[in-house]
Amino acid sequence: MSIFERYLTIWVGLCIIIGVALGHFIPGVFQLLGSAEYANVNIPMAVLIWLMIIPMLVRIDFASLRHVTNYWRGIGVTLFINWAVKPFSMALLGWLFIGYLFRPLLPEAQIESYIAGLIILAAAPCTAMVFVWSNLTRGEPHFTLSQVALNDAIMIVAFAPVVALLLGLSAITVPWATLVLSVALYIIVPVIAAQILRRYLLSQDGMEAINKALAFLQPLSIVALLVTLVMLFGFQGEQIIAQPLVIALLAVPILIQVYFNSGLAYLLNRASGEQHCVAGPSALIGASNFFELAVAAAISLFGFNSGAALATVVGVLVEVPVMLSVVWIVNRSKGWYERGAAVQTTTGFKSPAE
Template sequence: MSTFERYLTIWVGLCIIVGIALGHFLPDLFQAVGAMEVARVNLPVAMLIWLMIIPMLLKIDFAALGQVGRHWRGIGVTLIVNWAVKPFSMALLGWLFIGWLFRPLLPEAQIDSYIAGLIILAAAPCTAMVFVWSNLTKGEPHFTLSQVALNDAIMVVAFAPIVALLLGLSAITVPWDTLILSVVLYIVIPVIVAQVLRRLLMADGSTSRLDALLSRLQPLSLLSLLATLVLLFGFQGEAIIAQPGVIALLAVPILIQVYFNSGIAYLLNRWSGEEHCVAGPSALIGASNFFELAVAAAISLFGFHSGAALATVVGVLIEVPVMLSVVWIVNNTKGWYESAPAVRRNLNHNPSREH
């Protein structure tokens, strides 16, 4: 690990401070950049996410995707946490903290809207950014891609019914343009670009050119992550300074939900005997959110200045620092994870899989 990567959390903290400051002192600039969007998908942020995830996608050999089925335990855990636990646990946490404990500290007229925003956020599992978190935990890239693709397919049919059920609505308006454009921009195009580039670089049958490019792209990928942070916090700099108390209170159930769901996924994978390189991305996929879709859905249902929209934005703001903390936990508990009898048995039966 390079010195730059070792101190990534420090750079993240500095970027958060810089983003808030720039958003406050240069609001017109950030409003102009924030307006560069199609179907509420910000194009500058999309380009930065490309720079983040394409190096990870370059490592994926599509011919090996057929082997993902051997990680059936991790697949099952990821699906259960994402769709049977996460939205419902957030509904409970939203009611407990926003609807009860913090109620006297929040604007009464926005309480229900805040809870709705939290539920919408939890019902949209993360897509593109998962590649970054998985890479930082040395996660199995083929498993990560397969789970992202599976989540996208399920989201098309399950997002609206789950949100409608938990919000008590007869129907909701799904921002299909945002959903489809996000999947195309963040998954389809980068996968195609990465696979074409991979084939060109390996045309001679050697991986030397691919390895050389990856070594140069890795720092660029992390710099893009930091630049994305500056933009996201810059976009919301005014809101953070204007409503720091509300944002801090809304962050509490989101933080608990992240650690709760990632912890459940991690422990279930350990109990089932799944490999650590699968348990890491499984835990991270279960904890992070598809914030573009969540923000767009909240705005469509409740309006741009609603409590629901603000709640989803809080999810955006804490996504990177919180997920980095989960990455740290996963990386620093690998020895404990692999000491589980079920994991040891799995590795002993399949010694070639050991990492």
């Protein structure tokens, strides 16, 4: 286990504190970084994500993608969670917590808008960051890439109808520029770059060259993740200090939704007999959110200063630290997972206790 993984809680806590502090004391720097965007996609953040995921994508041999159907259980579970459970569970949690339990503590005029933002956040499954979570759980990279690509294809046709159904709107404005640019920047560009690098390294010294390159790139990937965390909290440092109660209350249903959906996906994978290296990324993909698309959709529908926009931003703030905690749970529970009867039957694995 690396130093980063061993002291994960400490690093995350420090990055949150540093990000909020920097965002408060030097907001101009973060405003400048935040303004460097196109179609609501932040370019500096995209570069950091490239640094995070390209090392993981270098490991992928595209010829092996033909075997991804071996993971049909994990694919089925993830699709079920992403499209049949997550948006609807968030709608229920939003109504329960924001519309009922926390209602007296929140601005009455923004209640419906807050709930709408939570629904929009849950309706778009994550893309780029799941490569990071998958790598930290030692997940099957071919499954992760295939699952992300499949989710992106479904999102193009399902995002608008699901949001429209849950919000009660006859039609919604899908920020197509954000969706297309995000898929291009977070999937297509890094995949192409990683495969060019992989082929070059293989031509030099085979797998030994790849292993040497990864030894250099892996620490860079971790640094990029920590810098991303600082930037996310730095962008919203002023909001956190100005509206701490509202942000804390909005975070409650988001946190419950992440743990509920990741836990359900993990248990369903175990019950179906899927391998742990697939169940981990399946649970993480099932729980995480495509926050760039969510923020852009909320702004286009309700306005920049709306409760919906703020709710999606809270999702951004929660995303990294809470998903890292899910990674920790998945890794620590591997022994328990592999003692499952269905897992042992399908994989032939027998735990030492057996």
